[in-house]
Amino acid sequence: MPDSLADLSRQLQKFANDREWQQFHSPKNLASALIVEAGELLEHFQWMTEEQSRALPQEKLEAVAAEVSDVLLYLVQLTNALGIDPIAAAQAKLSLNELKYPVDRARGSSKKYDEN
Amino acid sequence: MPDSLADLSRQLQKFANDREWQQFHSPKNLASALIVEAGELLEHFQWMTEEQSRALPQEKLEAVAAEVSDVLLYLVQLTNALGIDPIAAAQAKLSLNELKYPVDRARGSSKKYDEN
Protein backbone atom coordinates (compact mmCIF):
# COMPACT_ATOMS: atom_id res chain seq x y z
CA MET A 1 0.00 0.00 0.00
CA PRO A 2 2.00 2.98 -1.24
CA ASP A 3 1.67 6.67 -0.57
CA SER A 4 -1.45 8.55 0.49
CA LEU A 5 -3.36 5.60 1.92
CA ALA A 6 -0.19 4.34 3.60
CA ASP A 7 0.23 7.67 5.37
CA LEU A 8 -3.34 7.51 6.58
CA SER A 9 -2.79 3.95 7.72
CA ARG A 10 0.24 4.88 9.85
CA GLN A 11 -1.56 7.84 11.39
CA LEU A 12 -4.58 5.72 12.29
CA GLN A 13 -2.41 3.08 13.94
CA LYS A 14 -0.74 5.74 16.05
CA PHE A 15 -4.11 7.32 16.86
CA ALA A 16 -5.52 4.02 18.13
CA ASN A 17 -2.32 3.00 19.92
CA ASP A 18 -2.09 6.32 21.77
CA ARG A 19 -5.63 5.81 23.04
CA GLU A 20 -5.24 2.07 23.74
CA TRP A 21 -8.19 1.42 21.45
CA GLN A 22 -6.72 -1.59 19.62
CA GLN A 23 -8.48 -3.76 22.22
CA PHE A 24 -11.84 -2.65 20.78
CA HIS A 25 -10.67 -2.82 17.17
CA SER A 26 -11.26 -6.45 16.32
CA PRO A 27 -12.06 -6.96 12.62
CA LYS A 28 -15.60 -7.91 13.67
CA ASN A 29 -16.07 -4.59 15.46
CA LEU A 30 -14.40 -2.55 12.71
CA ALA A 31 -16.65 -4.13 10.09
CA SER A 32 -19.64 -3.13 12.25
CA ALA A 33 -18.33 0.40 12.66
CA LEU A 34 -17.80 0.65 8.91
CA ILE A 35 -21.39 -0.27 8.07
CA VAL A 36 -22.72 2.07 10.75
CA GLU A 37 -20.87 4.93 9.05
CA ALA A 38 -22.10 3.73 5.65
CA GLY A 39 -25.61 4.10 7.08
CA GLU A 40 -24.91 7.66 8.19
CA LEU A 41 -23.67 8.33 4.66
CA LEU A 42 -26.77 6.85 3.04
CA GLU A 43 -29.03 8.79 5.42
CA HIS A 44 -28.17 12.00 3.58
CA PHE A 45 -29.52 10.55 0.34
CA GLN A 46 -32.47 8.47 1.49
CA TRP A 47 -35.27 10.92 0.65
CA MET A 48 -33.52 12.67 -2.23
CA THR A 49 -34.19 11.95 -5.86
CA GLU A 50 -31.20 10.70 -7.84
CA GLU A 51 -31.11 14.08 -9.56
CA GLN A 52 -30.91 15.91 -6.25
CA SER A 53 -28.07 13.64 -5.19
CA ARG A 54 -26.10 14.70 -8.28
CA ALA A 55 -26.30 18.38 -7.33
CA LEU A 56 -25.76 18.72 -3.60
CA PRO A 57 -25.65 22.16 -1.99
CA GLN A 58 -22.20 22.97 -0.53
CA GLU A 59 -23.23 22.44 3.09
CA LYS A 60 -24.67 19.03 2.33
CA LEU A 61 -21.62 18.11 0.27
CA GLU A 62 -19.38 18.81 3.25
CA ALA A 63 -21.55 16.71 5.55
CA VAL A 64 -21.43 13.86 3.02
CA ALA A 65 -17.63 14.19 2.71
CA ALA A 66 -17.33 13.80 6.49
CA GLU A 67 -19.32 10.56 6.38
CA VAL A 68 -17.34 9.22 3.43
CA SER A 69 -14.22 9.95 5.47
CA ASP A 70 -15.52 7.94 8.41
CA VAL A 71 -16.12 4.97 6.12
CA LEU A 72 -12.61 5.28 4.68
CA LEU A 73 -11.01 5.62 8.13
CA TYR A 74 -12.63 2.37 9.29
CA LEU A 75 -11.84 0.64 6.02
CA VAL A 76 -8.15 1.49 6.42
CA GLN A 77 -8.18 0.35 10.04
CA LEU A 78 -9.87 -2.91 9.06
CA THR A 79 -7.28 -3.63 6.36
CA ASN A 80 -4.55 -2.78 8.88
CA ALA A 81 -6.00 -5.21 11.38
CA LEU A 82 -6.24 -7.96 8.77
CA GLY A 83 -2.92 -7.29 7.03
CA ILE A 84 -4.65 -6.62 3.69
CA ASP A 85 -3.31 -4.13 1.14
CA PRO A 86 -6.52 -2.36 0.08
CA ILE A 87 -5.14 -0.99 -3.19
CA ALA A 88 -3.78 -4.34 -4.33
CA ALA A 89 -7.05 -6.03 -3.36
CA ALA A 90 -9.10 -3.40 -5.19
CA GLN A 91 -6.92 -3.71 -8.31
CA ALA A 92 -7.41 -7.48 -8.26
CA LYS A 93 -11.17 -7.09 -7.92
CA LEU A 94 -11.29 -4.56 -10.72
CA SER A 95 -9.44 -6.99 -12.99
CA LEU A 96 -12.03 -9.66 -12.17
CA ASN A 97 -14.83 -7.20 -12.93
CA GLU A 98 -13.29 -6.50 -16.34
CA LEU A 99 -13.67 -10.20 -17.12
CA LYS A 100 -17.09 -10.52 -15.53
CA TYR A 101 -18.65 -7.59 -17.36
CA PRO A 102 -17.33 -7.49 -20.94
CA VAL A 103 -17.91 -4.09 -22.49
CA ASP A 104 -20.01 -5.29 -25.40
CA ARG A 105 -22.41 -7.25 -23.22
CA ALA A 106 -22.61 -4.91 -20.24
CA ARG A 107 -23.06 -1.65 -22.12
CA GLY A 108 -25.98 0.39 -20.82
CA SER A 109 -27.42 -2.45 -18.80
CA SER A 110 -27.84 -2.45 -15.06
CA LYS A 111 -28.98 -6.04 -15.19
CA LYS A 112 -25.44 -7.38 -15.18
CA TYR A 113 -25.21 -6.25 -11.61
CA ASP A 114 -28.06 -8.55 -10.62
CA GLU A 115 -25.95 -11.60 -11.27
CA ASN A 116 -23.73 -10.82 -8.30
CA MET B 1 -6.05 12.79 -4.48
CA PRO B 2 -2.51 11.69 -5.40
CA ASP B 3 -1.07 8.34 -6.39
CA SER B 4 -2.58 4.91 -5.76
CA LEU B 5 -6.14 5.99 -5.09
CA ALA B 6 -5.95 8.40 -8.02
CA ASP B 7 -4.97 5.55 -10.32
CA LEU B 8 -7.90 3.51 -9.09
CA SER B 9 -10.18 6.48 -9.58
CA ARG B 10 -9.15 6.92 -13.22
CA GLN B 11 -9.55 3.22 -13.94
CA LEU B 12 -13.01 3.15 -12.40
CA GLN B 13 -14.14 6.14 -14.43
CA LYS B 14 -12.98 4.44 -17.61
CA PHE B 15 -14.62 1.17 -16.54
CA ALA B 16 -17.99 2.85 -16.01
CA ASN B 17 -17.70 5.04 -19.11
CA ASP B 18 -16.90 2.07 -21.35
CA ARG B 19 -20.04 0.32 -20.13
CA GLU B 20 -22.23 3.46 -20.13
CA TRP B 21 -22.96 2.87 -16.46
CA GLN B 22 -22.62 6.50 -15.32
CA GLN B 23 -26.37 6.80 -15.84
CA PHE B 24 -26.89 4.37 -12.93
CA HIS B 25 -24.14 5.85 -10.80
CA SER B 26 -25.93 8.70 -9.06
CA PRO B 27 -24.46 9.43 -5.62
CA LYS B 28 -27.70 8.09 -4.12
CA ASN B 29 -27.26 4.75 -5.89
CA LEU B 30 -23.53 4.54 -5.17
CA ALA B 31 -24.15 5.15 -1.46
CA SER B 32 -26.67 2.29 -1.56
CA ALA B 33 -24.24 0.01 -3.37
CA LEU B 34 -21.54 0.87 -0.83
CA ILE B 35 -23.66 -0.15 2.16
CA VAL B 36 -24.80 -3.32 0.39
CA GLU B 37 -21.14 -4.32 0.03
CA ALA B 38 -20.48 -3.31 3.64
CA GLY B 39 -23.21 -5.79 4.56
CA GLU B 40 -21.56 -8.55 2.56
CA LEU B 41 -18.34 -7.71 4.40
CA LEU B 42 -20.00 -7.85 7.82
CA GLU B 43 -21.72 -11.12 6.94
CA HIS B 44 -18.37 -12.91 7.19
CA PHE B 45 -18.03 -11.79 10.82
CA GLN B 46 -21.59 -11.92 12.10
CA TRP B 47 -21.42 -15.26 13.94
CA MET B 48 -17.72 -15.16 14.79
CA THR B 49 -16.34 -14.19 18.13
CA GLU B 50 -14.04 -11.18 18.13
CA GLU B 51 -11.14 -13.54 18.72
CA GLN B 52 -12.02 -15.60 15.67
CA SER B 53 -12.19 -12.42 13.60
CA ARG B 54 -8.60 -11.60 14.62
CA ALA B 55 -7.30 -14.92 13.24
CA LEU B 56 -9.02 -15.67 9.95
CA PRO B 57 -8.06 -18.75 7.95
CA GLN B 58 -6.46 -17.84 4.59
CA GLU B 59 -9.52 -18.70 2.51
CA LYS B 60 -11.78 -16.54 4.66
CA LEU B 61 -9.24 -13.72 4.61
CA GLU B 62 -9.31 -13.68 0.81
CA ALA B 63 -13.10 -13.60 0.76
CA VAL B 64 -13.05 -10.70 3.22
CA ALA B 65 -10.43 -8.87 1.12
CA ALA B 66 -12.72 -9.14 -1.91
CA GLU B 67 -15.59 -7.54 0.02
CA VAL B 68 -13.35 -4.80 1.39
CA SER B 69 -12.35 -4.13 -2.20
CA ASP B 70 -15.96 -3.77 -3.29
CA VAL B 71 -16.53 -1.21 -0.55
CA LEU B 72 -13.43 0.72 -1.61
CA LEU B 73 -14.37 0.61 -5.30
CA TYR B 74 -17.77 2.15 -4.58
CA LEU B 75 -16.27 4.67 -2.17
CA VAL B 76 -13.87 5.87 -4.87
CA GLN B 77 -16.67 6.07 -7.42
CA LEU B 78 -18.84 8.02 -4.98
CA THR B 79 -16.08 10.54 -4.29
CA ASN B 80 -15.52 10.81 -8.06
CA ALA B 81 -19.18 11.50 -8.63
CA LEU B 82 -19.24 14.15 -5.91
CA GLY B 83 -15.87 15.76 -6.70
CA ILE B 84 -14.55 14.94 -3.20
CA ASP B 85 -10.87 14.16 -2.54
CA PRO B 86 -11.20 11.18 -0.14
CA ILE B 87 -7.67 11.47 1.29
CA ALA B 88 -7.99 15.18 2.03
CA ALA B 89 -11.42 14.61 3.58
CA ALA B 90 -10.12 11.72 5.69
CA GLN B 91 -7.14 13.78 6.86
CA ALA B 92 -9.47 16.60 7.88
CA LYS B 93 -11.69 14.16 9.79
CA LEU B 94 -8.70 12.61 11.53
CA SER B 95 -7.57 16.06 12.66
CA LEU B 96 -11.01 16.67 14.11
CA ASN B 97 -10.89 13.33 15.90
CA GLU B 98 -7.56 14.26 17.47
CA LEU B 99 -9.29 17.26 19.05
CA LYS B 100 -12.44 15.35 19.93
CA TYR B 101 -10.69 12.49 21.70
CA PRO B 102 -7.70 13.85 23.65
CA VAL B 103 -5.30 11.05 24.53
CA ASP B 104 -5.43 11.51 28.27
CA ARG B 105 -9.21 11.39 28.44
CA ALA B 106 -9.87 8.75 25.78
CA ARG B 107 -7.27 6.21 26.83
CA GLY B 108 -8.67 2.71 27.13
CA SER B 109 -12.27 3.85 27.03
CA SER B 110 -14.79 2.89 24.40
CA LYS B 111 -17.28 5.29 25.94
CA LYS B 112 -15.90 8.25 24.05
CA TYR B 113 -17.33 6.71 20.95
CA ASP B 114 -20.82 6.78 22.40
CA GLU B 115 -20.89 10.55 22.27
CA ASN B 116 -20.95 10.51 18.49
Added chain:
Amino acid sequence: MPDSLADLSRQLQKFANDREWQQFHSPKNLASALIVEAGELLEHFQWMTEEQSRALPQEKLEAVAAEVSDVLLYLVQLTNALGIDPIAAAQAKLSLNELKYPVDRARGSSKKYDEN
Protein backbone atom coordinates in the same frame (compact mmCIF):
# COMPACT_ATOMS: atom_id res chain seq x y z
CA MET C 1 -46.81 -8.88 22.19
CA PRO C 2 -50.09 -10.47 21.16
CA ASP C 3 -51.04 -12.67 18.27
CA SER C 4 -49.23 -13.05 14.94
CA LEU C 5 -45.86 -11.70 15.99
CA ALA C 6 -46.09 -13.62 19.26
CA ASP C 7 -46.60 -16.86 17.34
CA LEU C 8 -43.58 -16.11 15.23
CA SER C 9 -41.58 -15.31 18.33
CA ARG C 10 -42.38 -18.67 19.95
CA GLN C 11 -41.55 -20.58 16.79
CA LEU C 12 -38.21 -18.80 16.42
CA GLN C 13 -37.26 -19.53 20.03
CA LYS C 14 -37.99 -23.21 19.48
CA PHE C 15 -36.12 -23.17 16.17
CA ALA C 16 -32.96 -21.74 17.79
CA ASN C 17 -33.26 -23.90 20.91
CA ASP C 18 -33.60 -27.10 18.88
CA ARG C 19 -30.37 -26.23 17.05
CA GLU C 20 -28.53 -24.94 20.15
CA TRP C 21 -28.02 -21.63 18.35
CA GLN C 22 -28.82 -19.34 21.29
CA GLN C 23 -25.07 -19.33 22.05
CA PHE C 24 -24.53 -17.40 18.79
CA HIS C 25 -27.58 -15.20 19.22
CA SER C 26 -26.22 -12.41 21.37
CA PRO C 27 -27.99 -9.09 20.73
CA LYS C 28 -24.75 -7.82 19.20
CA ASN C 29 -24.71 -10.66 16.68
CA LEU C 30 -28.44 -10.47 15.96
CA ALA C 31 -28.17 -6.73 15.26
CA SER C 32 -25.36 -7.55 12.80
CA ALA C 33 -27.39 -10.29 11.14
CA LEU C 34 -30.35 -7.90 10.85
CA ILE C 35 -28.36 -5.25 8.99
CA VAL C 36 -26.78 -7.87 6.74
CA GLU C 37 -30.27 -8.95 5.68
CA ALA C 38 -31.29 -5.30 5.29
CA GLY C 39 -28.39 -5.00 2.85
CA GLU C 40 -29.61 -8.00 0.86
CA LEU C 41 -33.01 -6.33 0.76
CA LEU C 42 -31.60 -3.02 -0.46
CA GLU C 43 -29.48 -4.79 -3.08
CA HIS C 44 -32.64 -5.51 -5.08
CA PHE C 45 -33.37 -1.80 -5.34
CA GLN C 46 -29.91 -0.27 -5.66
CA TRP C 47 -29.85 0.29 -9.44
CA MET C 48 -33.60 0.70 -9.91
CA THR C 49 -35.33 4.02 -10.30
CA GLU C 50 -37.91 4.82 -7.65
CA GLU C 51 -40.59 4.27 -10.27
CA GLN C 52 -39.29 0.80 -11.04
CA SER C 53 -39.30 -0.02 -7.34
CA ARG C 54 -43.01 0.84 -7.19
CA ALA C 55 -43.86 -1.72 -9.89
CA LEU C 56 -41.84 -4.87 -9.29
CA PRO C 57 -42.31 -7.90 -11.52
CA GLN C 58 -43.74 -10.87 -9.63
CA GLU C 59 -40.47 -12.80 -9.45
CA LYS C 60 -38.61 -9.81 -8.03
CA LEU C 61 -41.44 -9.16 -5.58
CA GLU C 62 -41.10 -12.68 -4.20
CA ALA C 63 -37.33 -12.30 -3.83
CA VAL C 64 -37.87 -9.01 -2.00
CA ALA C 65 -40.49 -10.62 0.26
CA ALA C 66 -37.97 -13.29 1.24
CA GLU C 67 -35.44 -10.64 2.27
CA VAL C 68 -38.04 -8.64 4.18
CA SER C 69 -38.85 -11.87 5.99
CA ASP C 70 -35.23 -12.39 6.98
CA VAL C 71 -35.12 -8.89 8.44
CA LEU C 72 -38.33 -9.53 10.39
CA LEU C 73 -37.11 -12.92 11.65
CA TYR C 74 -33.95 -11.34 13.09
CA LEU C 75 -35.88 -8.39 14.46
CA VAL C 76 -38.18 -10.73 16.37
CA GLN C 77 -35.24 -12.75 17.66
CA LEU C 78 -33.47 -9.58 18.77
CA THR C 79 -36.52 -8.36 20.67
CA ASN C 80 -36.84 -11.83 22.21
CA ALA C 81 -33.23 -11.75 23.34
CA LEU C 82 -33.66 -8.29 24.86
CA GLY C 83 -37.11 -8.80 26.36
CA ILE C 84 -38.59 -5.98 24.29
CA ASP C 85 -42.19 -6.01 23.04
CA PRO C 86 -41.74 -4.78 19.45
CA ILE C 87 -45.35 -3.72 18.96
CA ALA C 88 -45.49 -1.72 22.19
CA ALA C 89 -42.14 -0.10 21.36
CA ALA C 90 -43.28 0.74 17.82
CA GLN C 91 -46.55 2.22 19.12
CA ALA C 92 -44.59 4.39 21.55
CA LYS C 93 -42.28 5.56 18.78
CA LEU C 94 -45.21 6.33 16.50
CA SER C 95 -46.78 8.46 19.23
CA LEU C 96 -43.52 10.39 19.54
CA ASN C 97 -43.41 10.87 15.78
CA GLU C 98 -46.93 12.31 15.87
CA LEU C 99 -45.65 15.00 18.22
CA LYS C 100 -42.38 15.52 16.37
CA TYR C 101 -43.93 15.98 12.94
CA PRO C 102 -47.17 17.97 13.30
CA VAL C 103 -49.34 17.56 10.21
CA ASP C 104 -49.53 21.23 9.34
CA ARG C 105 -45.77 21.73 9.44
CA ALA C 106 -44.62 18.42 7.96
CA ARG C 107 -47.01 18.26 5.02
CA GLY C 108 -45.29 17.49 1.75
CA SER C 109 -41.82 18.16 3.13
CA SER C 110 -39.06 15.60 3.33
CA LYS C 111 -36.94 18.13 5.22
CA LYS C 112 -38.48 17.22 8.54
CA TYR C 113 -36.70 13.93 8.31
CA ASP C 114 -33.32 15.66 8.19
CA GLU C 115 -33.68 16.84 11.75
CA ASN C 116 -33.32 13.31 13.05
Added chain:
Amino acid sequence: MPDSLADLSRQLQKFANDREWQQFHSPKNLASALIVEAGELLEHFQWMTEEQSRALPQEKLEAVAAEVSDVLLYLVQLTNALGIDPIAAAQAKLSLNELKYPVDRARGSSKKYDEN
Protein backbone atom coordinates in the same frame (compact mmCIF):
# COMPACT_ATOMS: atom_id res chain seq x y z
CA MET D 1 -51.73 -9.61 8.07
CA PRO D 2 -53.91 -9.92 11.17
CA ASP D 3 -54.00 -8.04 14.42
CA SER D 4 -51.16 -6.09 16.04
CA LEU D 5 -49.05 -5.58 12.93
CA ALA D 6 -52.19 -4.78 10.93
CA ASP D 7 -53.09 -2.04 13.39
CA LEU D 8 -49.62 -0.60 13.08
CA SER D 9 -49.88 -0.80 9.31
CA ARG D 10 -53.12 1.18 9.22
CA GLN D 11 -51.77 3.83 11.56
CA LEU D 12 -48.61 4.26 9.49
CA GLN D 13 -50.61 4.64 6.30
CA LYS D 14 -52.70 7.36 7.90
CA PHE D 15 -49.58 9.02 9.33
CA ALA D 16 -47.92 9.22 5.91
CA ASN D 17 -51.11 10.19 4.10
CA ASP D 18 -51.83 13.03 6.52
CA ARG D 19 -48.34 14.45 5.86
CA GLU D 20 -48.40 13.76 2.10
CA TRP D 21 -45.26 11.68 2.51
CA GLN D 22 -46.25 8.79 0.23
CA GLN D 23 -44.48 10.64 -2.59
CA PHE D 24 -41.17 10.01 -0.77
CA HIS D 25 -42.06 6.47 0.25
CA SER D 26 -41.04 4.49 -2.80
CA PRO D 27 -39.92 0.95 -1.92
CA LYS D 28 -36.39 1.98 -2.91
CA ASN D 29 -36.38 4.84 -0.42
CA LEU D 30 -38.06 2.80 2.33
CA ALA D 31 -35.47 0.03 1.95
CA SER D 32 -32.79 2.72 2.34
CA ALA D 33 -34.46 4.19 5.40
CA LEU D 34 -34.75 0.70 6.91
CA ILE D 35 -31.03 -0.03 6.63
CA VAL D 36 -30.16 3.44 7.94
CA GLU D 37 -32.17 2.64 11.08
CA ALA D 38 -30.57 -0.82 11.25
CA GLY D 39 -27.23 1.01 11.35
CA GLU D 40 -28.39 3.21 14.22
CA LEU D 41 -29.43 0.02 16.00
CA LEU D 42 -26.08 -1.68 15.43
CA GLU D 43 -24.22 1.45 16.55
CA HIS D 44 -25.29 0.75 20.13
CA PHE D 45 -23.55 -2.64 20.02
CA GLN D 46 -20.47 -1.96 17.89
CA TRP D 47 -17.90 -1.59 20.67
CA MET D 48 -19.61 -3.87 23.19
CA THR D 49 -18.61 -7.43 23.86
CA GLU D 50 -21.29 -10.01 23.19
CA GLU D 51 -21.62 -10.45 26.95
CA GLN D 52 -22.25 -6.76 27.47
CA SER D 53 -24.90 -6.87 24.76
CA ARG D 54 -26.72 -9.59 26.71
CA ALA D 55 -27.00 -7.40 29.81
CA LEU D 56 -27.86 -3.87 28.76
CA PRO D 57 -28.45 -1.19 31.39
CA GLN D 58 -32.03 0.09 31.39
CA GLU D 59 -31.23 3.39 29.69
CA LYS D 60 -29.37 1.65 26.87
CA LEU D 61 -32.16 -0.90 26.52
CA GLU D 62 -34.67 1.89 25.96
CA ALA D 63 -32.46 3.52 23.34
CA VAL D 64 -32.12 0.17 21.58
CA ALA D 65 -35.88 -0.40 21.73
CA ALA D 66 -36.41 2.95 20.00
CA GLU D 67 -34.09 1.94 17.15
CA VAL D 68 -35.70 -1.49 16.82
CA SER D 69 -39.01 0.35 16.55
CA ASP D 70 -37.74 2.52 13.73
CA VAL D 71 -36.66 -0.58 11.82
CA LEU D 72 -40.08 -2.17 12.36
CA LEU D 73 -41.94 0.99 11.34
CA TYR D 74 -40.08 1.12 8.01
CA LEU D 75 -40.44 -2.62 7.51
CA VAL D 76 -44.22 -2.32 7.88
CA GLN D 77 -44.34 0.66 5.54
CA LEU D 78 -42.25 -1.20 2.96
CA THR D 79 -44.54 -4.23 3.08
CA ASN D 80 -47.52 -1.88 2.77
CA ALA D 81 -45.99 -0.23 -0.28
CA LEU D 82 -45.30 -3.60 -1.90
CA GLY D 83 -48.53 -5.34 -0.90
CA ILE D 84 -46.64 -8.03 1.03
CA ASP D 85 -48.06 -9.70 4.15
CA PRO D 86 -44.98 -9.74 6.42
CA ILE D 87 -46.25 -12.46 8.75
CA ALA D 88 -47.18 -14.82 5.92
CA ALA D 89 -43.82 -14.17 4.24
CA ALA D 90 -41.93 -14.75 7.49
CA GLN D 91 -43.84 -17.98 8.14
CA ALA D 92 -42.95 -19.21 4.64
CA LYS D 93 -39.29 -18.33 5.17
CA LEU D 94 -39.25 -20.08 8.54
CA SER D 95 -40.67 -23.23 6.93
CA LEU D 96 -37.87 -23.12 4.35
CA ASN D 97 -35.30 -22.68 7.11
CA GLU D 98 -36.67 -25.78 8.87
CA LEU D 99 -35.84 -27.77 5.73
CA LYS D 100 -32.52 -26.02 5.12
CA TYR D 101 -31.15 -26.55 8.60
CA PRO D 102 -32.21 -30.00 9.85
CA VAL D 103 -31.87 -30.21 13.63
CA ASP D 104 -29.47 -33.12 13.69
CA ARG D 105 -27.02 -31.53 11.26
CA ALA D 106 -27.27 -27.91 12.38
CA ARG D 107 -27.03 -28.47 16.13
CA GLY D 108 -24.46 -26.24 17.79
CA SER D 109 -22.86 -25.20 14.53
CA SER D 110 -22.70 -21.66 13.24
CA LYS D 111 -21.19 -22.98 10.04
CA LYS D 112 -24.57 -23.76 8.55
CA TYR D 113 -25.16 -20.06 8.35
CA ASP D 114 -22.14 -19.63 6.11
CA GLU D 115 -23.84 -21.50 3.32
CA ASN D 116 -26.35 -18.71 2.88
